[in-house]
Amino acid sequence: MILKRFLFFVTGFVLLFFQVHPYIPSGKNGIRPEILLGFVIYIGINYPLYKGALACFVLGYCFDVVSGANSGLYSVIYLNILIIIKFLQKFFNFETKTELFFLFFVCLLVKIILIFLSFFLVYEYNVFVFKRSFLIETLYSLLLFPVVFSGIQKIFNSQNTTTNNAVKF
Amino acid sequence: MLQFFLKRKRFFFLLVLFIVSLSLFARDVEKRKQYNIFDRLFLELFSPPLKFSTRLINRSLMLWDKYFFLVNLKKENSLLKESLRKLEIENMLQRESALENRRLRKLLSFKKKFSYKILPAEIIGRDPSSWFKTILVDKGITSGIFRGAGIITPRGIVGKIINVSGNTAKALLITDVNSSVDALVKRTRARGIVEGNSENSCKLSYVLKTEDIKTGDVIISSGLHGIYPKGVLIGKVSGVVKNRPGFFLFIQVKPSVDFSKLNEVLIVLKKKQP
Numbered sequence: 001m002i003l004k005r006f007l008f009f010v011t012g013f014v015l016l017f018f019q020v021h022p023y024i025p026s027g028k029n030g031i032r033p034e035i036l037l038g039f040v041i042y043i044g045i046n047y048p049l050y051k052g053a054l055a056c057f058v059l060g061y062c063f064d065v066v067s068g069a070n071s072g073l074y075s076v077i078y079l080n081i082l083i084i085i086k087f088l089q090k091f092f093n094f095e096t097k098t099e100l101f102f103l104f105f106v107c108l109l110v111k112i113i114l115i116f117l118s119f120f121l122v123y124e125y126n127v128f129v130f131k132r133s134f135l136i137e138t139l140y141s142l143l144l145f146p147v148v149f150s151g152i153q154k155i156f157n158s159q160n161t162t163t164n165n166a167v168k169f
Numbered sequence: 170m171l172q173f174f175l176k177r178k179r180f181f182f183l184l185v186l187f188i189v190s191l192s193l194f195a196r197d198v199e200k201r202k203q204y205n206i207f208d209r210l211f212l213e214l215f216s217p218p219l220k221f222s223t224r225l226i227n228r229s230l231m232l233w234d235k236y237f238f239l240v241n242l243k244k245e246n247s248l249l250k251e252s253l254r255k256l257e258i259e260n261m262l263q264r265e266s267a268l269e270n271r272r273l274r275k276l277l278s279f280k281k282k283f284s285y286k287i288l289p290a291e292i293i294g295r296d297p298s299s300w301f302k303t304i305l306v307d308k309g310i311t312s313g314i315f316r317g318a319g320i321i322t323p324r325g326i327v328g329k330i331i332n333v334s335g336n337t338a339k340a341l342l343i344t345d346v347n348s349s350v351d352a353l354v355k356r357t358r359a360r361g362i363v364e365g366n367s368e369n370s371c372k373l374s375y376v377l378k379t380e381d382i383k384t385g386d387v388i389i390s391s392g393l394h395g396i397y398p399k400g401v402l403i404g405k406v407s408g409v410v411k412n413r414p415g416f417f418l419f420i421q422v423k424p425s426v427d428f429s430k431l432n433e434v435l436i437v438l439k440k441k442q443p
Contacts, residue, residue: 017218019297020305022432023226030369030429031299050179057186064193065208066215066294068301068331068345072193079187115300119346122198130300132368137299 011155012059015039015148020066031133033140034108036063038148040078041107042156044085045094056082077114081107104145108138203316209334216337219293220307227291227432285398286438288312290320292431293337302345302365302428304328308436309336317396319437325402325425326350326390327434342428343403344369351394352403354380355387363388363403363422369429371404373420380418382409388422397437 018024019035026032036059043052060075067074084106092099112134119130174181204212290312294305308314310333320327320340328342341348344365352363352373361376373388386406392399402425410419 013215016215016297020294021219022223022292022295022304026295026429030295030302032295032297034298036297050182053183053186057190060190061193061207062211062215063297065204065211066305066339067296067298068303068339068341068347069298070194070197071208072190072195072197074298075190076187076194079183079190083183118194119300133299 007155008055011152012036012039012055012062016059016062016066019063031136031140033144034111034137035141035144035148037081037104037107037111037141038145039152040081041085041100041103042149042152044082045089045103046156049082049086052082052086053079073115073118077111080114081110084110100149101142101145104142108141204332204334208332212334212337216293216305216307216334219305220291223291223293223307288314288436288438290338290434290436292434302328302342302348303331304340304342304431304434306338306340306434306436307336309334309338311335313438314338314436315438318439319396320434321397321401321437322426322431322434324427325404326397327426327428327431329396330436340434343371343424344428350397350403351391352388353391354382354406355389356383357381357386360391361420369424370407371422371424373406373422374417376418376420377416378411378418382406382418382420384408395439 015035015038019032024032040056040059043055047055056078057075060073060078061071063069063074063078064071085103088094088103088106092103094100094103116130288308290306290308292304293307296303304327306314306320314330314333316330316333318330320329326343328340328345328348330338331341332339342365343350343363346365348365350363352361353359354361354373354376357380359376359380359382361373363371364374365371373382376382384406388403388406390397390399390401390403404422404424406420407423408421413419
């Protein structure tokens with residue numbers, strides 16, 4: 001149990017490390033793929049609601065500390081994503097690649113909508129300046145998602161700690 | 170009553186997390202606060218591996234540059250010597266102008282209020298999101314860094330420190346939408362505010378349509394806010410739109426610093442003269 005929790009935090013820590021590291025290749029204008037989203041999706045599928053909520057809150061909080069976002073923004077985003085996943089789990093099992101990619105798109109869309117809303121309502125910015133960033137980030141994240149997700153699956157399945165109901169990439 | 174809460178404890182737990190997140194967000198929107206104890210604790214744990222790996226890569230790259238790229242060294246050396254000679258002459262002339270400036274200032278009994286202390290720092294992290302433009306540097310309170318200190322490179326202005334912990338600091342780049350720098354157009358001395366637009370470019374706002382601004386004009390810091398010294402390069406005008414409603418021009422600015430290739434920066438620490 002302790003090893004499981006340790007592994008859980010180390011995984012989050014390592015993924016955030018890669019997300020922040022200055023030598024990780026990023027696109028034009030410093031656009032980076034969303035690596036942590038894969039972990040949030042894994043948590044959403046495999047963990048009960050309130051354990052998942054706590055994990056998403058902590059992950060979002062840590063993300064906000066190292067990013068330029070206001071505290072709480074990514075906590076709210078990841079908690080919303082978790083709720084969406086739990087809702088969609090009533091209709092889908094997420095056992096096929098198509099279902100997982102569909103889920104990934106929905107989660108990314110939720111994230112973008114919340115970021116755009118915060119920019120538009122709170123900061124009163126013209127959100128259309130971000131449209132290019134949105135498209136590039138989606139593309140990068142899409143390319144990396146199978147790698148990140150299957151990596152997390154391998155780590156946690158080798159520990160036999162979670163229900164193995166997700167598809168292998 | 171207690172049973173009502175116990176039955177719905179998961180819902181209430183989620184609700185509490187939402188309320189905490191939203192209140193943190195609302196608090197930060199109102200006024201960006203300093204790092205709290207949890208933030209600092211997390212950064213103290215998170216920054217050492219980042220520092221170690223960044224330094225390791227930087228040193229390896231430096232080693233590569235030093236020992237494996239000696240082929241063009243001779244040619245480069247002669248070019249550098251030539252440019253050094255030119256710079257020496259320029260420096261001599263500048264020194265003369267500085268002396269003259271000091272004499273005239275004395276005559277007019279002006280007093281230079283501030284001098285600046287420069288501290289080099291390494292970039293150990295970049296913003297994990299694509300929407301905000303910040304960097305993490307390897308110097309913090311222990312090195313004398315404070316909130317609001319300016320960050321520059323020999324090529325121009327980079328940004329300013331927005332949060333500091335013990336050994337790490339977070340800086341907002343001038344390309345971030347939350348950033349603004351008081352600026353001057355070098356040729357015409359027209360004043361404006363350089364604001365970020367999050368796409369690795371900036372805009373110069375509040376410049377009246379009556380001003381004569383051309384593409385290629387150099388934008389420098391005005392030095393008014395005291396964050397950056399006066400005359401530090403910000404960028405060049407890359408486009409001017411005059412035919413638009415309102416009193417002001419729409420001026421696009423290309424920053425002189427290439428933020429994607431930035432590894433080291435200089436932190437400007439204001440130091441009052443005795």
